[in-house]
Amino acid sequence: MGGNVRAAGLFGGNHSMAAKMNVGRLEAKTVAVVGAQWGDEGKGKVVDYLAGSFEYIARSQGGHNAGHTVIVGNQRFVLQLIPSGILRPGKKAVIGPGTVVDPAALVAEIETLKKAGVDARGRLYLSDRAHLIFPYHLEMDKAAEAARGEAKIGTTSRGIGPAYEDKMARRGIRVGDLRDPGRFAEKLERVIKEKNAISQATYGRPLGTEGILERYLELGAQISVYIADTASLLNRAIDRGSSVLFEGAQGTMLDIDHGTYPYVTSSSATSGGCSTGLGVPPTRVGGVVGVTKAYTTRVGSGPFPTEMPDLEASEVRDRGKEFGAVTGRPRRCGWLDLEVLRYAKMVNGIDSFVVTKLDVFDTQSDIQVCVGYMYKGDRVNDMPGEVEKFSQVTPVYKTVPGWRKPTYGVREERDLPPAARDYLKFISDSLEVEIGMISTGPERDATIISSGTKLASWL
Numbered sequence: 085m086g087g088n089v090r091a092a093g094l095f096g097g098n099h100s101m102a103a104k105m106n107v108g109r110l111e112a113k114t115v116a117v118v119g120a121q122w123g124d125e126g127k128g129k130v131v132d133y134l135a136g137s138f139e140y141i142a143r144s145q146g147g148h149n150a151g152h153t154v155i156v157g158n159q160r161f162v163l164q165l166i167p168s169g170i171l172r173p174g175k176k177a178v179i180g181p182g183t184v185v186d187p188a189a190l191v192a193e194i195e196t197l198k199k200a201g202v203d204a205r206g207r208l209y210l211s212d213r214a215h216l217i218f219p220y221h222l223e224m225d226k227a228a229e230a231a232r233g234e235a236k237i238g239t240t241s242r243g244i245g246p247a248y249e250d251k252m253a254r255r256g257i258r259v260g261d262l263r264d265p266g267r268f269a270e271k272l273e274r275v276i277k278e279k280n281a282i283s284q285a286t287y288g289r290p291l292g293t294e295g296i297l298e299r300y301l302e303l304g305a306q307i308s309v310y311i312a313d314t315a316s317l318l319n320r321a322i323d324r325g326s327s328v329l330f331e332g333a334q335g336t337m338l339d340i341d342h343g344t345y346p347y348v349t350s351s352s353a354t355s356g357g358c359s360t361g362l363g364v365p366p367t368r369v370g371g372v373v374g375v376t377k378a379y380t381t382r383v384g385s386g387p388f389p390t391e392m393p394d395l396e397a398s399e400v401r402d403r404g405k406e407f408g409a410v411t412g413r414p415r416r417c418g419w420l421d422l423e424v425l426r427y428a429k430m431v432n433g434i435d436s437f438v439v440t441k442l443d444v445f446d447t448q449s450d451i452q453v454c455v456g457y458m459y460k461g462d463r464v465n466d467m468p469g470e471v472e473k474f475s476q477v478t479p480v481y482k483t484v485p486g487w488r489k490p491t492y493g494v495r496e497e498r499d500l501p502p503a504a505r506d507y508l509k510f511i512s513d514s515l516e517v518e519i520g521m522i523s524t525g526p527e528r529d530a531t532i533i534s535s536g537t538k539l540a541s542w543l
């Protein structure tokens with residue numbers, strides 16, 4: 085007794101594995117990219133750019149409700165579930181346990197990529213722990229929206245919410261279950277019985293479940309080559325010093341816990357979601373990049389304090405081509421909201437902001453920026469937690485002059501008009517955080533990297 089106790093303490097011996105892991109922890113480059121607003125900030129474009137400097141690109145949450153647009157040369161891709169990094173030859177793409185997967189949508193996405201000359205084989209990894217989306221989830225998504233009437237969320241109708249509901253209710257069926265047809269059939273039968281009882285009681289009709297078993301077993305066979313234990317894969321990669329980029333979907337204000345609940349999506353879209361959704365511990369997420377447009381958009385319902393009046397909104401919508409990448413819905417447009425970005429910085433721990441779509445303001449004469457909120461005559465200090473209060477705040481605006489010169493495609497900070505630089509500096513100073521990257525067009529090379537920034541050091 086006591087013979088092995090050394091000065092370092094009972095558990096303080098020289099564990100070679102732990103020592104190795106620490107080396108990996110210090111050396112591996114691991115950076116999360118999150119949306120700082122209500123989604124569609126240009127994460128796809130940003131991730132595609134950054135992916136050139138990373139080996140693994142991993143999605144931790146959401147499903148094919150996401151639409152990440154990437155333009156490479158004269159090809160335009162809209163990635164929904166597969167990480168944008170797949171477009172870079174040789175990069176490995178990971179779909180983690182925290183996602184919800186519609187296997188039909190996944191197979192279609194793999195096929196679309198293949199037709200465009202992008203082969204996912206051997207470099208796409210799908211977690212055995214991710215939950216499956218079934219046709220009845222889509223049905224329930226639509227039925228729930230219809231039942232909400234005026235108070236509808238404006239979901240993407242992809243079955244995302246109902247699939248996460250089943251996961252949390254512990255009746256979900258996971259990707260790994262597809263590997264054992266007998267077990268899969270048993271689970272599906274049990275779940276369908278339960279879901280039908282719920283549907284009958286709630287909506288007065290059973291669900292359309294015919295042919296699901298055969299269809300899913302067929303799809304399961306098609307995706308089986310991609311199924312893996314992705315948490316082990318990523319952590320081992322980090323142990324070896326490999327770099328990982330986490331690709332967020334949706335955005336901070338759509339996060340299930342931190343967003344404008346209930347007008348949110350059903351997953352953790354903030355940086356913490358990278359850890360829970362991938363099994364990569366918080367101590368191994370080395371940096372966080374927050375993506376924001378030079379203005380704000382929102383698709384679907386819910387409060388939006390800086391929303392522009394129709395005419396102004398439609399001008400920005402036309403210039404910014406603000407139509408949903410997944411649903412084609414016109415996006416609501418508004419001014420930049422620094423209160424939202426300050427909140428996003430706090431809950432995500434953003435080290436560096438990326439400002440996209442600067443070029444959309446090239447013809448704008450005056451630009452308004454929301455610098456804070458008022459509520460019933462008082463200044464609001466913290467982001468309101470209740471959607472009812474958030475709906476009633478009035479923005480305090482500062483007006484800054486536009487630059488009225490083209491910035492489209494500009495690649496050097498010094499080539500930006502002074503008023504554009506002032507706008508960016510104002511944002512950075514107000515948020516007390518760097519702007520590491522500026523996007524001046526949807527193309528890969530329409531990008532400015534600010535030298536001397538944290539973000540630049542990750543490239």
Ligand code: GDP
Nearest residue numbers: 124125126127128151152153441523524525526
């Ligand atoms: P994501 O969901 O965050 O990846 O964003 P989306 O792809 O849904 O929406 C962003 C849209 O803006 C896409 O159509 C992009 O091609 C486009 N885009 C991204 N960055 C820029 C930019 O700097 N300027 C312009 N004009 N368009 C951009």
Ligand code: IMO
Nearest residue numbers: 123124149150151238239240333334349383384
């Ligand atoms: P990306 O990754 C913008 C919105 C929907 C709706 C709410 C809930 O492209 O930024 P859901 O179908 O998820 O239950 O819908 O969330 N929404 C998005 N808005 N960008 C997205 O993804 C979105 N994904 C979901 O419009 O208001």
Ligand code: MG
Nearest residue numbers: 124151152409
């Ligand atoms: Mg999008």
